[in-house]
Amino acid sequence: MESDGLQNVDMVRIPAVPVFNWSVGNFMERFFDGLKGGKFMGVKCPDCGRVYLPPRMICERCFAKNDEWVELPPEGTVESFTLAQVKVGEDGELADLEAPVLIGMVKHEGADTCLVARIEGPDPEEASVGMRVTAVLDKSAESILDILSHYVPR
Numbered sequence: 001m002e003s004d005g006l007q008n009v010d011m012v013r014i015p016a017v018p019v020f021n022w023s024v025g026n027f028m029e030r031f032f033d034g035l036k037g038g039k040f041m042g043v044k045c046p047d048c049g050r051v052y053l054p055p056r057m058i059c060e061r062c063f064a065k066n067d068e069w070v071e072l073p074p075e076g077t078v079e080s081f082t083l084a085q086v087k088v089g090e091d092g093e094l095a096d097l098e099a100p101v102l103i104g105m106v107k108h109e110g111a112d113t114c115l116v117a118r119i120e121g122p123d124p125e126e127a128s129v130g131m132r133v134t135a136v137l138d139k140s141a142e143s144i145l146d147i148l149s150h151y152v153p154r
């Protein structure tokens with residue numbers, strides 16, 4: 001019988017390395033463009049005045065469309081924090097960190113919502129809610145997600 005060479009194939013492995021290039025949307029794009037320029041850009045609700053950093057298109061309190069951009073300072077206050085002991089490794093499994101890492105939710109002055117990033121400097125026992133911190137940006141970061149590098153106490 002003549003064969004096309006494929007009739008006995010059960011499985012074919014095709015290596016694929018997809019490269020994704022997707023939009024983060026108008027609002028987050030403006031936020032990340034601001035960070036690249038060293039600015040923290042949030043939005044203010046026209047109805048209730050709530051200020052969102054990171055920006056949100058719709059106010060979660062009154063559902064108004066947020067269209068007023070405001071620049072906020074790099075200084076803020078720790079609203080909550082945790083001490084991370086593990087990370088997600090490259091294989092997707094949890095792996096121990098070499099040293100625990102402080103991760104904080106920081107409300108920038110003038111904002112009503114928080115950004116999340118590492119806090120460097122204080123010993124974990126010295127970290128506290130209400131601690132005043134300043135953002136440190138890494139404008140040479142390869143990923144936009146790494147531009148906000150960490151916070152330090154002030």
Ligand SMILES: [Zn+2]
Binds near residue numbers: 064
């Ligand atoms: Zn509102």
